[in-house]
Amino acid sequence: MRNSSKWLRLLVCIVILMKVDGFDVPITIVEDAVAKGSVCLDGSPPAYHFDKGFDSGVNNWLIYMQGGAWCNNATTCLDRSQTHLGSSKLMSTNYYFTGILSNKSKHNPDFYNWNRVKVRYCDGSSYTGDVDAVDPNTKIFYRGARVWRAVMDDLLAKGMKNARNAVLAGCSAGGLGAILQCDNFRALFPSGAKVKCLSDAGVFINTEAISGTRPLEELYAEVVTTHGSAKNLPEACTSKFSPELCMLPQYAARYIQTPLFLLNSAYDAWQISNILIQGVVDADGKWRNCLISGISRCSDSQNQALKCFKKQFLAGLSTICDNNPTTGFFINSCFCHCQSDAQETWLSDDSPRLDNTVRTDLILLRGIVMRMSFKSNS
Numbered sequence: 001m002r003n004s005s006k007w008l009r010l011l012v013c014i015v016i017l018m019k020v021d022g023f024d025v026p027i028t029i030v031e032d033a034v035a036k037g038s039v040c041l042d043g044s045p046p047a048y049h050f051d052k053g054f055d056s057g058v059n060n061w062l063i064y065m066q067g068g069a070w071c072n073n074a075t076t077c078l079d080r081s082q083t084h085l086g087s088s089k090l091m092s093t094n095y096y097f098t099g100i101l102s103n104k105s106k107h108n109p110d111f112y113n114w115n116r117v118k119v120r121y122c123d124g125s126s127y128t129g130d131v132d133a134v135d136p137n138t139k140i141f142y143r144g145a146r147v148w149r150a151v152m153d154d155l156l157a158k159g160m161k162n163a164r165n166a167v168l169a170g171c172s173a174g175g176l177g178a179i180l181q182c183d184n185f186r187a188l189f190p191s192g193a194k195v196k197c198l199s200d201a202g203v204f205i206n207t208e209a210i211s212g213t214r215p216l217e218e219l220y221a222e223v224v225t226t227h228g229s230a231k232n233l234p235e236a237c238t239s240k241f242s243p244e245l246c247m248l249p250q251y252a253a254r255y256i257q258t259p260l261f262l263l264n265s266a267y268d269a270w271q272i273s274n275i276l277i278q279g280v281v282d283a284d285g286k287w288r289n290c291l292i293s294g295i296s297r298c299s300d301s302q303n304q305a306l307k308c309f310k311k312q313f314l315a316g317l318s319t320i321c322d323n324n325p326t327t328g329f330f331i332n333s334c335f336c337h338c339q340s341d342a343q344e345t346w347l348s349d350d351s352p353r354l355d356n357t358v359r360t361d362l363i364l365l366r367g368i369v370m371r372m373s374f375k376s377n378s
């Protein structure tokens with residue numbers, strides 16, 4: 001028994017190794033940002049990974065913002081500053097480029113020869129924070145928006161200012177950043193440049209949890225206060241709604257004037273696991289079973305709760321799309337979170353193909369539908 005499981009593990013490793021299709025891109029540290037006060041939580045300089053465009057892509061730029069949730073108060077931000085999500089001193093020196101960052105035409109037909117950049121997330125505020133004062137107790141800096149701007153300035157100087165096409169994208173908290181910074185990104189370029197934004201798994205909905213609370217609204221209220229984010233949220237939104245609501249795409253995204261594409265699952269795995277069931281005491285592991293072992297393990301009441309999440313998600317989404325004609329979207333039902341940054345879910349070697357699970361079909365199909373919709377002009 002033990003032997004066979006060892007073999008199985010080896011086999012899995014071999015299969016994973018055979019699937020390797022990306023490459024490592026070294027880190028660039030924006031040292032001179034420190035003098036301008038544009039720093040990560042711990043005061044270290046911001047960072048990104050850059051792979052140069054080539055051939056017909058030399059004047060096209062794809063900026064992809066890393067995600068990784070948020071820190072909402074002095075304690076959680078201090079904790080975070082001691083990780084790679086709060087300090088460039090603790091970041092890996094390489095980042096693996098694959099999926100939408102791949103340089104192979106076969107794997108990434110639309111963006112493979114663009115200048116491709118992965119921005120490292122080190123502020124915990126979806127790139128919105130800006131507090132002048134350093135926290136006297138923790139020595140923590142809340143400067144996410146300045147970090148974002150410093151990275152953009154560095155890239156503009158490296159040739160992004162001549163971009164003919166530019167896309168601001170990101171996944172999760174980075175996908176939310178891509179929405180909130182979208183019009184600021186647009187403003188970096190002359191009017192002749194074509195500029196769009198892509199938010200992958202960034203549509204965080206103000207879901208009512210099973211417990212009856214609205215955990216995201218509460219979390220964002222603390223994020224906005226801690227990071228001083230209000231002044232960096234879309235002004236047309238904050239003039240009508242409270243700043244914590246303007247961290248939420250269902251309020252903020254209708255005011256974004258730059259074409260915006262939303263890629264998300266209506267059963268977003270992160271939101272279901274962290275928001276919908278927040279506060280649920282899962283002593284008997286029933287939710288764990290349902291969410292990890294597969295949908296067939298979910299009880300009727302759990303399925304009901306999942307459908308309820310989907311309903312809230314779609315209602316929130318429609319407030320964006322009904323009010324903003326330049327928004328496009330592709331929403332699927334995969335139980336997943338972020339789909340553009342992995343080859344499997346962006347465009348696979350052998351997609352489209354029929355697989356024996358509906359979930360995989362949807363993922364592979366999405367790669368194609370998504371690219372078609374995003375390429376369409378407007």
Ligand SMILES: *[C@@H]1O[C@H](CO)[C@@H](O)[C@H](O)[C@H]1NC(C)=O
Nearest residue numbers: 071072073074075076219222
């Ligand atoms: C900070 O936030 C965390 C997570 O929400 C919470 O558990 C903790 O009690 C908060 N700490 C303070 C000092 O407010």
Ligand SMILES: *[C@@H]1O[C@H](CO)[C@@H](O)[C@H](O)[C@H]1NC(C)=O
Nearest residue numbers: 022023024054102103104105
């Ligand atoms: C992609 O990048 C890797 C690593 O820099 C390089 O070896 C390879 O030739 C590149 N592929 C293409 C098609 O440019």
